[in-house]
Each structure stands twice: as C-alpha cells, then as structure tokens.
Amino acid sequence: MLDKVLHIIALFDFYGALLTDKQRLSMEMHYLNDLSLAEIADELGVTRQAVHDILKRAEQVLIDYEDKLKFVxxxxxxxxxxxxxxxxxxxxxxxxxxxxxxxxxxxxxxxxxxxxxxx
Structure with missing residues (x-):
C-alpha cells in the first residue's frame, strides 16, 4: 500500500500541474495533507463518493501520462x-x-x- 502511495505522489510531483484544479486540490488534500475522503468532501462541498471518483480519475490520468512519457x-x-x-x-x-x-x-x-x- 505504501509503495502505491509513494508512486502516486511521485506521479503527482511530475504531472500534477496537468490535472484539473479540483483533481489537483483533491490529490493534495488526500495524499499530501492526509485528509480523509469525508474531510475533503466537506471542504469541497461534494459527496464522499464524488471525492473518491475524482481521486480515482486523477490517479488514472497520472498513470496514463507516465505510461506515455515515462518521466518518473x-x-x-x-x-x-x-x-x-x-x-x-x-x-x-x-x-x-x-x-x-x-x-x-x-x-x-x-x-x-x-x-x-x-x-
């Protein structure tokens, strides 16, 4: 699990600027500030499920960039x-x-x- 988190953080360091504002903010709150999905949902005014979907989509976008560019x-x-x-x-x-x-x-x-x- 820690390896996955470290990998996502590395991808975020390289490609985070390419995410939407909401994706970038959600990733920062979850991975860098260690906020729960519920805390992020309260902060953004959306449901916990919406935060989950935003994070999963952002993670996939980062993985797709790395698959193509291989910077990390x-x-x-x-x-x-x-x-x-x-x-x-x-x-x-x-x-x-x-x-x-x-x-x-x-x-x-x-x-x-x-x-x-x-x-």
Whole structure:
C-alpha cells in the first residue's frame, strides 16, 4: 500500500500541474495533507463518493501520462545511476578521490542528489 502511495505522489510531483484544479486540490488534500475522503468532501462541498471518483480519475490520468512519457521512470533510473557512480567513486583510493577534477565531479553529483531530494 505504501509503495502505491509513494508512486502516486511521485506521479503527482511530475504531472500534477496537468490535472484539473479540483483533481489537483483533491490529490493534495488526500495524499499530501492526509485528509480523509469525508474531510475533503466537506471542504469541497461534494459527496464522499464524488471525492473518491475524482481521486480515482486523477490517479488514472497520472498513470496514463507516465505510461506515455515515462518521466518518473527515467528520473528514478537517473538517480540510481548517479548513486551508483557516487558509490564507485567512494571506493577509489584517497589519492585519486582528491584529484581536483574528480573532486569537482563529486560535488556536482552531490548537487544532483540534493536537488532530487527537493523534487
């Protein structure tokens, strides 16, 4: 269940701006603010069933975008590759790791990894 929620949140991060206002707001309230369907229904002035339908439709829209564009999949592959490169550099002898150009490359990798945590 947690994997599904994390996957939907990742999809929302990439494609959320493409949802309707009501879908985006419902997704934010449910997935980011952890509101129940009843709480969202009260906030939006609709039924609990309507919120359920909005969320299911929004989730499907996000999945459809990912099926076509693969941005989340690509991002995850890139992050794994960066982490692997970083690990390989960490296994190099100290005298090699201290080379100025390699040191700059490690700093850039750190920036990429730090940036990805913000996204």
């Amino acid at each position: 999949e690509r991002h995850q592959r890139e992050q794994q590759a960066i982490q692997h490169i970083y690990q390989l550099i960490g296994e190099l002898p100290d005298e090699i790791r201290q080379l100025p150009k390699l040191h700059l490359a490690v700093q850039e990798l750190n920036c990429l990894l730090d940036y990805s945590k913000e996204v």
